[in-house]
Amino acid sequence: MLQEPVAFEGVTFEIEESKVPGDYALKLKKNNQSVYVISKYKPKDNLTKLINLEKCNKKTMFIFIGYGMGYLAQHITNVIGKKTQIIVLEPSQQLLDAQLAITPATPNIVFFSGTNFNVLRNEIRGLINPLNIKDISVVMHPHYDEFYTEYLKDALSLISDIKRGIQIDINTVKKMDQNYIKNCVANLMHINKSRDFAYHKDRYKDIPAVIVSAGPSLDKNLEYLKDWNGLIFCAGRTIVSVRSIGKDADFAGLIDYKKVINQTFMGHNDVPLIALLDAGNTIIEEYRGDLYFVEHTPIAREMAGINLPKVNIGGSVATLCLDAAHYMGCNPIVFIGQDLSYSGNQSYSETCNIHENRERIAQRLENKKGIRPIPAYNGGEVLTSNTLLVYLRWIEHYIQSCDRTVEFINATEGGAKIAGTIQMPFKDVVEKYKHITKPQIEHNLLLQEPIDLRWKLEECIKRLKRTSTLCREAADVSSRLSYQYANFNPGRSPKMINQLRTRMKALNKKISSAKIDTMVGYMFSNSAIDIMTDDTYKRQLDKKEYADSAGIAQGHENIYKALDESIYKVIDVINTQLEKETSENKTEPVT
Structure with a gap:
């Protein structure tokens, strides 16, 4: 036995050598019940059966319940890559420390232990977003739900709440569309x-x-x-x-x-x-x-x-x-x-005069x-x-x-x-x-001098049109990249791909510097989120390198087309408002 039993909410553990040289088994104990979380017999082979990697892609984020001596994390990192995001929830800090002493962590793993769920909430909120919410895989190591029932109930509920909030945000974006x-x-x-x-x-x-x-x-x-x-x-x-x-x-x-x-x-x-x-x-x-x-x-x-x-x-x-x-x-x-x-x-107070x-x-x-x-x-x-x-x-x-x-x-x-x-x-x-009285509230103007809104918005339209031109070129470059990857020729494709990627990098820099993200954000998100979450345009484990890259480049082409379309929708909204201001005989210029 390499580790003395340490209690955490009534749970103790033991780490011992397995039947496979160099590998270890993990046992949890509670109320006279003792179960191997990691088997003494072929521990690594048994853990890899917990997940089907064929359903994952290179953007999948994994949330592990239990570190499992790091064996499953090592397996996934080896198969998918060193940039694979892994979050490990290990209830007991002592148990986590004991495992890390044997199997050190790799940089792609984020750990959480203990009961400060505010830390866990902040960590997960920073990692889960609308683009990867469909690519999250929660993996429960064997028997953890039996030994840490209440703890995991709270932790998994927290994760569900965060995902639910993100889904509400996605639905809000879809509803807002041009209204924003x-x-x-x-x-x-x-x-x-x-x-x-x-x-x-x-x-x-x-x-x-x-x-x-x-x-x-x-x-x-x-x-x-x-x-x-x-x-x-x-x-x-x-x-x-x-x-x-x-x-x-x-x-x-x-x-x-x-x-x-x-x-x-x-x-x-x-x-x-x-x-x-x-x-x-x-x-x-x-x-x-x-x-x-x-x-x-x-x-x-x-x-x-x-x-x-x-x-x-x-x-x-x-x-x-x-x-x-x-x-x-x-x-x-x-x-x-x-x-x-x-x-x-009831949902509302009767004082609000709402009939429910x-x-x-x-x-x-x-x-x-x-x-x-x-x-x-x-x-x-x-x-x-x-x-x-x-x-x-x-x-x-x-x-x-x-x-x-x-x-x-x-x-x-x-x-x-x-x-x-x-x-x-x-x-x-x-x-x-009641002894504290608020001071007099002053309502001061935001602008000391009126600004010419028509001129501001017309300049904004010019900037949007310049960005549209860049997006169309970026879509064309992405299309040509996709063709080169799909029809890869060892003699000429590497040079052509390098030239196209260099041009794409320059275009991306110019598009980013245009500062239009917020204006087109909601409409673009509506168009782009389906593209960005479509497995067709992600790096797949079962595709060869060039076929994989061809799909990604095709996805980029569709994204730039969606951005260009969103830009012209914004231009149309601005022009419509300016025409309305003119037709209603409002101040010229608009101030």
């Missing part, structure tokens, strides 16, 4: 009258702020808001809730890109509004209150050379309000109506499709949807990433438990902080 650039261009026409949100950065140090969300628990404590003297942030649909008790919101948030969002404001379009530049233009067009534009991508800088404050958002308007309050220096930041779940078969079919909600909860239990504010469990769970996890991660001096209070008094928050009845929160 249409809203950005239309809203940009209001930039000269917009206000400067950067002016508010850290201006409200230690001023309490409450975020009023529309969850059903808002009915419990809205009345106490009457005595609140700090800042009030609202979603569009809770402006009416706040006004129903004689108060007014200091800021409302807007992130939704759809036209129907107009209905949620119910005509209350005079509260200072913090809006994403790509938010629904139907609201912006008719808004009477002070407008603050912010962005989560540098679209205003790409289109018009304007720098707007960058915000972090997690899919719901409450996340925009949260980031805005933090940006402004507010402390504490308080949540009410932030149920993030179904409380009493509670029978339909009850049927959905009973059906349990897309529904799961999570820890509740008041103990026990509450039911939530996959989408609401993504919002919850985002908020928890945001809180965890903030400075510890900022206090977050969940005063919802119902719904989901939000990790990282202090739970306190809103009545007590109001009593504790």
